[in-house]
Amino acid sequence: MARAGGIPGFDGEVAPQIAFLEGRHADRRTLARASRLARRWNADPEQVLIRCGWVSQGTYYRALAAHLGLAFSGLQDARLDESALAGTPETSIAAADLVPVIDAGGNKCLALAPRGAGLRALIAMSARPDAGAHLRQRLVITTPAHLADLAIAQRGEELSAHACGNLLKTAPECSAASGLTLAQKLGLAGAALALAAGLALYPLMTLAGLNVVLAGIFACVGASRAGAALAVLEEVRAAAREAASLGERDLPVYTLLVPLFREAAVLPHLVAALQALDYPKAKLDIKLILEAEDLDTRKAAARLALPGCFHIIVVPPSQPQTKPKALNFALAFARGSLVAIYDAEDRPDPGQLRRAAAAFANGGETLACVQGRLGFYNAGRNWLTRQFAIEYCALFDALLPALHALRLPIPLGGTSNHFRRDILEEVGGWDPHNVTEDADLGFRLARRGYHVASLNSQTLEEACERLPQWLGQRTRWLKGWIQTYFVHMRQPLRALHELGPLGFAALNILIGGMVLSALVHPLFVALIGAKLVSGALAADPASLGGWWLAALNVWNLTIGYAAAMLLAWIGLGIAGRRGLRRALVWMPFYWLLISLAAYRALWDYARRPFHWEKTEHGAPRFRLAGAQRLFWRNGRLAE
Structure with missing residues (x-):
């Protein structure tokens, strides 16, 4: 037989991996189409047939088993052969096409859902006169979905443990599972104590200093x-x-x-x-x-x-x-x-x-x-x-x-x-x-x-x-x-x-x-609003309500809004959503909703960080x- 598109045994019409389906499971036109697409896509013809939905996975593998003279199993009553799998990572079992199992009668065999090169090799091996009895003793055909279901049923707990704990095990410093470190807890506690002491001893100076620091972060x-x-x-x-x-x-x-x-x-x-x-x-x-x-x-x-x-x-x-x-x-x-x-x-x-x-x-x-x-x-x-x-x-x-x-x-x-x-x-x-x-x-x-x-x-x-x-x-x-x-x-x-x-x-x-910035935004808005209402924007510069501090806050809010609106204006243009630009004026009110969510997030982080x-x-x-x-x-x- 000639070769085409890298598919061994391709006869120019129907690839051997799917030719046995002709008649009962698919017509020749469908099989030829799958074979042509396999060549065009550099893919396996059985995968074209299955993944395009022209033949179901179960139908294909049952027909393959019959063609090879092998038993087919849905693995409902089978279990993994743990002695043969000793030391095999659960993730390797999940991705395997060949898994040792023990059937309902206690017989050990290999459950196989072949694809690609493995499928071609199996078909070639089955054509040898001396291969039939040996294969029948050792192999049962199943589907990839059945293998995956068996892995979940038998190793689901281990797979879940890997999904939950792999990062914590291999790179604990990168996992949020352990929460704050001792140094972070001490740092936050120290900052809170320092702030409390400052407010008790030098309230106006402390508030002014805190205002400047937060304004600097907002400005950044x-x-x-x-x-x-x-x-x-x-x-x-x-x-x-x-x-x-x-x-x-x-x-x-x-x-x-x-x-x-x-x-x-x-x-x-x-x-x-x-x-x-x-x-x-x-x-x-x-x-x-x-x-x-x-x-x-x-x-x-x-x-x-x-x-x-x-x-x-x-x-x-x-x-x-x-x-x-x-x-x-x-x-x-x-x-x-x-x-x-x-x-x-x-x-x-x-x-x-x-x-x-x-x-x-x-x-x-x-x-x-x-x-x-x-x-x-x-x-x-x-x-x-x-x-x-x-x-x-x-x-x-x-x-x-x-x-x-x-x-x-x-x-x-x-x-x-x-x-x-x-x-x-x-x-x-x-x-x-x-x-x-x-x-x-x-x-x-x-x-x-x-x-x-x-x-x-x-x-x-x-x-x-x-x-x-x-x-x-x-x-x-x-x-x-x-x-x-x-x-x-x-x-x-x-x-x-x-x-x-x-x-x-x-x-x-x-x-x-x-x-x-989401946490402090409403504080700046409230402070400036209070100054505007009280007419204290031009108060004594030496006081907490001095004009320089109020001016800093007004400047920060103005620049913050302007920068965010400019970025959004550009983004709306790039996305082709220019009609939304007229709604930019409402952005400060939307930011207040984000601030509400930020305080909820802080509370939720303290109570149930992983929820x-x-x-x-x-x-x-x-x-x-x-x-x-x-x-x-x-x-x-x-x-």
């Missing part, structure tokens, strides 16, 4: 926004020089991790959005990650006719019950060299995976992650969603691209992160105890010598339309930023050495400074038809 945050507004202009020009796209044969296998909890209502919309991605289906490995207790979402997923590129992973109960723990658990089952994260309500640009793959191919060995740009499909619903959309444009279309241009650490967003899997595993994955695992991971990557790039491709999300929903989500975000700041400031000199002066400044301004406050999705006025009619141009929503 404002200056960083102004600097970002200038830097992003160069990044916009650089983004126009997008990396050359990869040919379909060169595209890698891509794993999408999609953690879901109480998302039954939006699941069909999510599946439709992921199926719309423009990427070879044979190279897509989509993991829908469900919690064992979430029966509604599990039932909703079971009702969907999911094609073979989807795989449902059920995470066993364990604490903490957080998104990063679920991601770590599912990462052990990933097949791709690239990994992306999406949330339940996401609607990614269909070309995003291709753009990300090209960015990695051209980004050098230290490029560990690319961050997609986030926006909202319901930005115009009400005042709150408009302000939220403005904030997102300032962050993802202006600030993060500016940090990319300056090669500074980027605090990642919680979705549309794309990683090199080997680097992600090298740095320990996500911190399951950090409720903003994304921001933490961005700085951890920077400390290990890697960098993050901003990807000129948008993913649309659902903005919170109700204040309680928004407040809960923002409280969790700010609590996670508090966690992230204290984790990375456990050893300040080491952080300075690993991040460099500018990176260290970014940590203190973007993470610590942003939280602190994950769930954001409910599925806005009642949003309809699937609207999402599916989204029109994309150059990675952006075209309005």
Whole structure:
């Protein structure tokens, strides 16, 4: 037989890995089409057939077993052969295609779900006259899904322990699990005592000094926004020089991790959005990650006719019950060299995976992650969603691209992160105890010598339309930023050495400074408001209410608002959301809501630092038809 496209035994029509399906399970036209796509994509023909949904995984492997004269097993009554697996890491078992098992009758055998080169070798071996009896004694055929289910059923506790404790075990200084260090507790207690003593002994001087210090921090945050507004202009020009796209044969296998909890209502919309991605289906490995207790979402997923590129992973109960723990658990089952994260309500640009793959191919060995740009499909619903959309444009279309241009650490967003899997595993994955695992991971990557790039491709999300929903989500975000700041400031000199002066400044301004500025913002507003009402702006300079201190606060607020509005103005222009610019005038009031969330976050951090406050999705006025009619141009929503 001739060879074509690197597929051994290809006869120009139907590849031998799928030829035995002809007649009963698939017609020759479908098999020939799968074989042609396999050659075009540089993929395995059986994966084309299964992942495109033309033949189910179960049908294929049952037919393969019959073709080879081997038994097929769903492994329902089997158990892992622990004696043969002694010393094998649970993560290796999760990803294996061949696992030693003991069947219901106590017989030891090898459960095999062959694919790729292993499948070709098995078919070739079975053709030898002396191989049949030997193979029948040793092998049973099963599906990859059955192997994964067996690994979870038998090693779920160990996999959960790895997901929860790997970072704490390998790099305890990077884990939020241990909370504040003794030095940090003593430092905070000492600062509180010093402040109390100052207020008791020299109240006016202490308040004035505290005012100046906080004003300085607020000014640094404002200056960083102004600097970002200038830097992003160069990044916009650089983004126009997008990396050359990869040919379909060169595209890698891509794993999408999609953690879901109480998302039954939006699941069909999510599946439709992921199926719309423009990427070879044979190279897509989509993991829908469900919690064992979430029966509604599990039932909703079971009702969907999911094609073979989807795989449902059920995470066993364990604490903490957080998104990063679920991601770590599912990462052990990933097949791709690239990994992306999406949330339940996401609607990614269909070309995003291709753009990300090209960015990695051209980004050098230290490029560990690319961050997609986030926006909202319901930005115009009400005042709150408009302000939220403005904030997102300032962050993802202006600030993060500016940090990319300056090669500074980027605090990642919680979705549309794309990683090199080997680097992600090298740095320990996500911190399951950090409720903003994304921001933490961005700085951890920077400390290990890697960098993050901003990807000129948008993913649309659902903005919170109700204040309680928004407040809960923002409280969790700010609590996670508090966690992230204290984790990375456990050893300040080491952080300075690993991040460099500018990176260290970014940590203190973007993470610590942003939280602190949210806490002090209402105090400045109240102080200035009180002075205006009392007419004391021109009081005696020697007093606490002196004009110089009031002028400093007014100047700080003015510059802070102006810098933030400038950054948002630029971001709205880049994102094509110029119609929202008229709503910028309301930004100071939105900041007061952020301040409320910051105080809630501080209280929540003290009481329950690892609690994950769930954001409910599925806005009642949003309809699937609207999402599916989204029109994309150059990675952006075209309005």
